[in-house]
Each structure stands twice: as C-alpha cells, then as structure tokens.
Amino acid sequence: xxxxxxxxxxxxxxxxxxxxxxxxxxxxxxxxxxxxxxxxxxxxxxxxxxxxxxxxxxxxxxxxxxxxxxxxxxxxxxxxxxxxxxxxxxxxxxxxxxxxxxxxxxxxxxxxxxxxxxxxxxxxxxxxxxxxxxxxxxxxxxxxxxxxxxxxxxxxxxxxxxxxxxxxxxxxxxxxxxxxxxxxxxxxxxxxxxxxxxxxxxxxxxxxxxxxxxxxxxxxxxxxxxxxxxxxxxxxxxxxxxxxxxxxxxxxxxxxxxxxxxxxxxxxxxxxxxxxxxxxxxxxxxxxxxxxxxxxxxxxxx
Amino acid sequence: xxxxxxxxxxxxxxxxxxxxxxxxxxxxxxxxxxxxxxxxxxxxxxxxxxxxxxxxxxxxxxxxxxxxxxxxxxxxxxxxxxxxxxxxxxxxxxxxxxxxxxxxxxxxxxxxxxxxxxxxxxxxxxxxxxxxxxxxxxxxxxxxxxxxxxxxxxxxxxxxxxxxxxxxxxxxxxxxxxxxxxxxxxxxxxxxxxxxxxxxxxxxxxxxxxxxxxxxxxxxxxxxxxxxxxxxxxxxxxxxxxxxxxxxxxxxxxxxxxxxxxxxxxxxxxxxxxxxxxxxxxxxxxxxxxxxxxxxxxxxxxxxxxxxxxxxxxxxxxxxxxxxxxxxxxxxxxxxxxxxxxxxxxxxxxxxxxxxxxxxxxxxxxxxxxxxxxxxxxxxxxxxxxxxxxxxxxx
Numbered sequence: 001x002x003x004x005x006x007x008x009x010x011x012x013x014x015x016x017x018x019x020x021x022x023x024x025x026x027x028x029x030x031x032x033x034x035x036x037x038x039x040x041x042x043x044x045x046x047x048x049x050x051x052x053x054x055x056x057x058x059x060x061x062x063x064x065x066x067x068x069x070x071x072x073x074x075x076x077x078x079x080x081x082x083x084x085x086x087x088x089x090x091x092x093x094x095x096x097x098x099x100x101x102x103x104x105x106x107x108x109x110x111x112x113x114x115x116x117x118x119x120x121x122x123x124x125x126x127x128x129x130x131x132x133x134x135x136x137x138x139x140x141x142x143x144x145x146x147x148x149x150x151x152x153x154x155x156x157x158x159x160x161x162x163x164x165x166x167x168x169x170x171x172x173x174x175x176x177x178x179x180x181x182x183x184x185x186x187x188x189x190x191x192x193x194x195x196x197x198x199x200x201x202x203x204x205x206x207x208x209x210x211x212x213x214x215x216x217x218x219x220x221x222x223x224x225x226x227x228x229x230x231x232x233x234x235x236x237x238x239x240x241x242x243x244x245x246x247x248x249x250x251x252x253x254x255x256x257x258x259x260x261x262x263x264x265x266x267x268x269x270x271x272x273x274x275x276x277x278x279x280x281x282x283x284x285x286x287x288x289x290x291x292x293x294x295x296x297x298x299x300x301x302x
Numbered sequence: 303x304x305x306x307x308x309x310x311x312x313x314x315x316x317x318x319x320x321x322x323x324x325x326x327x328x329x330x331x332x333x334x335x336x337x338x339x340x341x342x343x344x345x346x347x348x349x350x351x352x353x354x355x356x357x358x359x360x361x362x363x364x365x366x367x368x369x370x371x372x373x374x375x376x377x378x379x380x381x382x383x384x385x386x387x388x389x390x391x392x393x394x395x396x397x398x399x400x401x402x403x404x405x406x407x408x409x410x411x412x413x414x415x416x417x418x419x420x421x422x423x424x425x426x427x428x429x430x431x432x433x434x435x436x437x438x439x440x441x442x443x444x445x446x447x448x449x450x451x452x453x454x455x456x457x458x459x460x461x462x463x464x465x466x467x468x469x470x471x472x473x474x475x476x477x478x479x480x481x482x483x484x485x486x487x488x489x490x491x492x493x494x495x496x497x498x499x500x501x502x503x504x505x506x507x508x509x510x511x512x513x514x515x516x517x518x519x520x521x522x523x524x525x526x527x528x529x530x531x532x533x534x535x536x537x538x539x540x541x542x543x544x545x546x547x548x549x550x551x552x553x554x555x556x557x558x559x560x561x562x563x564x565x566x567x568x569x570x571x572x573x574x575x576x577x578x579x580x581x582x583x584x585x586x587x588x589x590x591x592x593x594x595x596x597x598x599x600x601x602x603x604x605x606x607x608x609x610x611x612x613x614x615x616x617x618x619x620x621x622x623x624x625x626x627x628x629x630x631x632x633x634x635x636x637x638x639x640x641x642x643x644x645x646x647x648x649x650x651x652x653x654x655x656x657x658x659x660x661x662x663x664x665x666x667x668x669x670x671x672x673x674x675x676x677x678x679x680x681x682x683x684x685x686x687x688x689x690x691x692x693x694x695x696x697x
Contacts (some may be wrong), residue, residue: 048516052693069690070521076518087510103305104517208423 007056018207031198032187039188039204044154079152082145085137093094094140105147115143134161152183159190188267191291225262232257252296310531331546345432357391360384376582403466411456413587418449451564454573458562475557476550496536497617503528504604529597535579536593548673566654567664595674598681629659639664
C-alpha cells in the first residue's frame with residue numbers, strides 16, 4: 001500500500017497540490033480524473049519522487065520513505081510508472097524494450113511472452129519501435145510496465161491512442177492485475193471506461209484530491225438514482241419544477257439534465273416518465289449519475 | 303546493473319555520433335597508412351650516398367691536408383676528429399655493402415655518439431640540416447636529442463634481440479610507426495574521441511526521461527555504469543586504428559615487441575632503452591588513466607551544469623591547456639608536473655622527451671599516474687556526494 005501524507009507542491013507560487021493525504025491499498029484500482037494541467041501527472045511524479053514536494057511525504061508499505069537514495073531505489077523496485085510512448089527508443093524493437101524492463105526489475109522472463117500474447121503484439125514486437133503507430137507504442141509502454149511486475153503501478157493516460165478493442169483488453173488486464181494484489185493508479189480521460197474498473201475515483205481541483213463518492217453520495221451504488229434527459233428546454237424544466245416541486249433537477253454544461261430520483265418508488269418514477277412523454281421528450285434513461293456527468297458538473301460549470 | 307550496462311552499451315554503439323567517430327577514426331587510420339606513412343621521410347635515415355659523400359670529402363681532406371705548425375686551429379681540429387669519424391662512416395659503408403645490419407648498427411651507434419660529442423656546443427659543426435629548417439630555434443637541442451637517442455637505439459640493435467632491416471632502422475615498421483604516433487598526436491586524437499564519446503552519455507537520457515527515471519538503480523550506479531560504457535567505447539576506438547597498423551605492417555613489416563625505444567633521463571642526461579612492448583603497455587596504461595580522468599571530469603560537469611557544450615568546452619580546456627603555458631624550459635619555474643594538463647603528450651612523457659623539453663625531471667609516468675589518479679578520485683568523490691544527495695535528480 002502507498003500513503004500520501006500532506007503532500008504540497010507549488011510551481012512559481014502556483015499551488016498544484018495542497019496538503020494531499022490519501023491511502024491507496026493493495027488490490028485496488030484508483031482513478032485520477034481532472035482536466036489537463038491540474039496536477040494528475042504532478043501527483044504521480046511526486047509518488048515516483050521525480051518532483052520533490054514542498055511539504056509532505058510518500059510512505060510505501062508503512063515504512064519506506066524517500067529519505068535517502070538507497071530508499072529511493074528500494075521504492076522504485078516496488079513502484080513503477082508507465083513510460084511515455086514518445087520516450088521509446090526508436091532504433092530497437094519492442095521486445096528489446098520489454099527485455100530491458102524485465103531484467104531491470106529482475107521479473108519473471110515468462111511474463112514477456114505472456115504479455116506480448118495477451119496484448120496481441122506478436123506480429124510486430126520484433127520490429128523497431130520507430131515503425132510503430134501511436135496505439136502500438138502505447139500498448140508497448142503498457143506491456144513494459146506489466147513486465148516490470150511491481151507492486152504499485154502508476155499509469156498516466158494509459159488508454160491514449162488505443163482503439164476500443166484494446167481499451168477493453170487493457171481494462172481486463174488491469175482488473176487481472178488488481179486481483180493479483182497490485183495497487184494501480186490510473187489517470188485517464190476515458191471516464192466511462194475508468195468507471196467500469198476503478199474502485200475509487202478522485203477528482204483533482206484546486207490542488208485537492210476529492211473522492212467522487214463524496215461529491216455524489218451513492219455514486220457507487222447499483223440503484224436507480226437519476227433520470228438522465230438528453231435535451232430539456234428551460235420551459236419544460238420550469239414546468240417540471242412546478243409539477244414536481246420536491247424533486248431536484250440539474251442542468252449540465254454538456255446539455256444533459258439530471259433528475260434526482262433517489263428513493264423514488266415505481267409509481268413516482270412512472271409519473272416522471274409520463275411527464276416526459278407528455279412533453280415529447282423521448283431521449284431519456286434511468287440509472288445513476290455517470291462519471292461524465294459528475295465531471296461536467298464539477299469542472300464545466302463555472 | 304548488468305542489464306543497465308547492456309542497455310547503455312547498446313545505446314552507445316548505436317549512437318550515430320559515436321558511429322561517426324569510429325568511421326572517422328577508421329578513415330584517418332587508412333589515410334595515414336596509405337598516404338602519409340609512405341611519405342615519411344625521417345631526418346635520420348640510412349642514406350648510403352650521404353654517408354659516402356661525407357666520407358669521401360673528409361678522406362680527401364685528410365689525404366691532402368699539410369700538417370704544419372701555425373696552421374688554422376679549425377684545420378687542426380678537423381685533422382684531429384675526422385679520422386675516427388671516417389672510421390665509423392667507413393664501417394657503416396662496409397656493413398651496408400656486406401648487408402651486415404648488426405655491424406651497421408654498431409658503427410652507426412658509435413657514429414652518433416662521436417658526432418654529438420663534437421657537434422653539441424660547437425660553433426662550427428652542425429647536426430643534420432633537417433633540424434635547421436622552418437626557423438627552428440631549438441635545432442641544436444633537437445639534433446642533440448635525436449643523435450643521442452639514435453645512438454642508444456642503434457646500440458640496442460646490436461644485441462640481436464630482434465630482426466633488423468632498413469625499415470627498422472628508419473622506424474617505418476607498424477609498431478615503430480605506432481610508437482612515433484604515440485610520441486606525437488595520437489594520444490590527443492584518442493583523448494578527443496573520449497571527450498566526444500562522453501559529452502552526451504548522461505545528458506542523452508533527457509530525450510527518454512520517463513523510460514529511465516524510475517529504473518531501480520541509484521543515480522551513482524547509473525553514472526558509474528555510464529562511465530564504464532564510455533571507457534569501454536573509448537578503448538574500442540583503438541580497433542579502427544589497428545586497421546591502419548595492419549596496412550602499414552603489410553607494407554613495411556610489423557616490427558617486434560623487443561625493438562628498443564629510447565628513454566631519456568634528464569637527471570643523468572642519458573638515454574637508456576625500454577622494449578617496444580613495455581613502451582606500448584605503459585602508453586596504454588597511461589591513456590586508460592587519461593580516459594578515467596576525462597570521463598569522471600565530464601560526468602561531474604554533466605551532473606553540475608547539465609549541458610553538452612559545457613562538457614565539450616571543459617574537456618577541451620583540460621586537453622589543450624598545455625598549449626597556453628608550455629614553453630621550452632619552463633618546467634622548473636611553473637611546477638608543471640602538478641598540472642594534469644602537462645601529461646597530455648603521453649608518449650613523450652614515457653620516453654622522457656617531455657622532460658627534455660621542460661628542462662625538468664619531474665614529469666614521469668609515475669608522477670602522471672599520481673596526479674591523474676588523484677584528480678580522478680576527487681572528481682568521483684564529488685560525483686558520489688552530489689548523486690547521493692536526497693534531492694539530486696539525474697535528469
């Protein structure tokens with residue numbers, strides 16, 4: 001497990017991370033969500049000690065801290081960060097990259113072939129990475145981290161440039177790694193995908209780490225909590241408020257309108273459906289608030 | 303660490319700049335072997351016509367001179383020294399005619415010793431005119447060194463330790479060519495190559511930061527591995543140079559590791575000889591120590607200034623600084639033996655020629671190893687301290 005204790009980071013007087021304290025446990029996938037430039041990568045860089053925080057510390061397994069270079073090596077044996085695809089060596093093959101990472105972390109060599117197979121990289125893994133497409137490079141970077149086989153894995157924009165099939169494939173591998181007891185921290189903009197496999201998702205705003213569940217209680221529950229209407233005019237919204245004065249209604253910047261139906265029985269839900277049909281609103285769905293909705297609420301409104 | 307070394311070495315060998323350096327060295331080596339070496343025209347060569355002309359002129363003089371009281375002192379001087387001088391020249395001519403190279407070597411050794419005895423500090427006798435070209439103000443000193451050095455070399459040839467030939471006498475064989483090059487610009491070429499190999503060995507990683515930053519290896523160890531790779535790469539620079547030696551060897555013979563290399567002792571103003579094998583091993587050792595020095599220096603500059611140009615500049619300053627202060631005879635005044643920069647001319651240090659130029663006995667292989675070794679230790683200690691600082695970042 002990895003613990004962040006009062007982490008504070010400032011760049012040129014601008015606060016990037018403010019007193020961040022959090023514990024990430026074994027066998028857990030953590031999602032980090034925030035617009036670009038709000039501190040996701042900075043947080044990962046602090047965890048890797050690439051950036052010295054102004055205050056606070058990172059504690060691994062309740063004992064290891066970045067107090068000296070010896071400890072840094074010990075922590076890096078256990079914590080790795082996925083490399084950026086633009087940093088690959090273009091003149092050597094993907095397999096060479098995997099071999100380098102595997103031998104640097106002295107991991108099981110069999111993982112190399114297994115990972116190549118799992119990620120469908122067999123046809124090109126022996127070619128120079130300079131010939132790879134963005135998606136192929138991205139898969140290789142992911143594979144490199146998988147073969148390093150560390151206890152904690154940090155992945156920044158892991159799904160970048162991947163087609164839906166590979167997004168799904170990588171998601172499955174992440175879940176498998178989680179079941180092996182790995183702690184995986186993923187920063188991603190593919191919110192729907194992240195929502196599927198992340199155990200906890202954090203937003204970062206004003207330097208703070210905010211658990212999504214705290215923003216929207218019941219976010220993790222599997223009950224009908226929201227009716228999501230795609231297009232609802234102000235006039236209909238007004239009409240709705242008059243007809244259902246005790247029901248909360250919220251418009252999002254992405255155009256959707258959320259009707260809070262937490263605790264509603266079938267009869268009450270039926271009356272809402274009736275209202276929507278009467279007003280020629282046919283594009284709506286029942287479910288819960290999605291991560292996309294929360295993101296829109298949290299970041300796109302004012 | 304082994305995996306990291308492998309990775310670094312692979313990168314080193316596939317680095318376009320490094321490949322270009324090896325190719326340039328190979329080209330220079332072949333160019334030297336095919337174009338420059340055949341045109342080598344030593345001042346001290348086996349020139350039968352010259353010996354004969356000198357011999358006959360003096361013989362004619364001795365045959366016709368009338369010895370009487372009150373004759374010019376220079377005539378008397380010539381009469382006194384020419385007979386023995388001609389005896390040696392005659393012996394040289396006879397030996398060549400009989401193709402007896404040992405006898406030629408013996409007579410030539412005596413000839414050089416005898417010639418120097420009367421030429422050095424003489425106002426009327428001169429060394430070979432080759433030393434007086436291009437306004438050389440130190441022609442007499444150069445001639446004195448060359449004559450005594452040749453005397454020592456030829457004396458050793460008589461001991462029969464190695465096969466003799468005119469090419470050996472004129473130092474044209476492959477090993478002797480290498481010896482001559484080590485005595486001139488070859489060390490500089492190797493050291494410049496080492497600088498060029500090392501300037502980016504640390505800073506190249508800035509192009510792949512996320513790939514390398516998190517490797518479970520301390521910065522100190524990474525730097526040591528990088529230094530090791532650079533050292534190995536610099537030593538491998540010898541290989542393209544060997545190609546040139548093979549070409550020269552096929553043309554003029556390879557020479558022998560028992561061939562003598564004159565060694566000057568300033569304190570005794572005397573020459574002794576060491577074998578070619580010893581000379582080459584000492585050169586190799588000294589050059590490797592220089593590699594250590596340059597690599598540790600550039601690693602230190604890399605972590606301090608993080609700029610390739612700064613690396614190049616600092617490396618070149620250390621390599622060429624001697625040109626700024628060097629002047630013949632300055633050694634005693636400047637304590638030049640304490641500057642690592644005074645030891646760049648590796649071959650000249652080992653042969654003692656540098657001491658001859660500095661007029662000092664302080665520059666030796668031993669003092670060089672001590673100075674360079676101490677500096678290297680200081681550089682490495684500073685790198686160790688810096689790289690182990692908690693907040694130090696290699697990239």
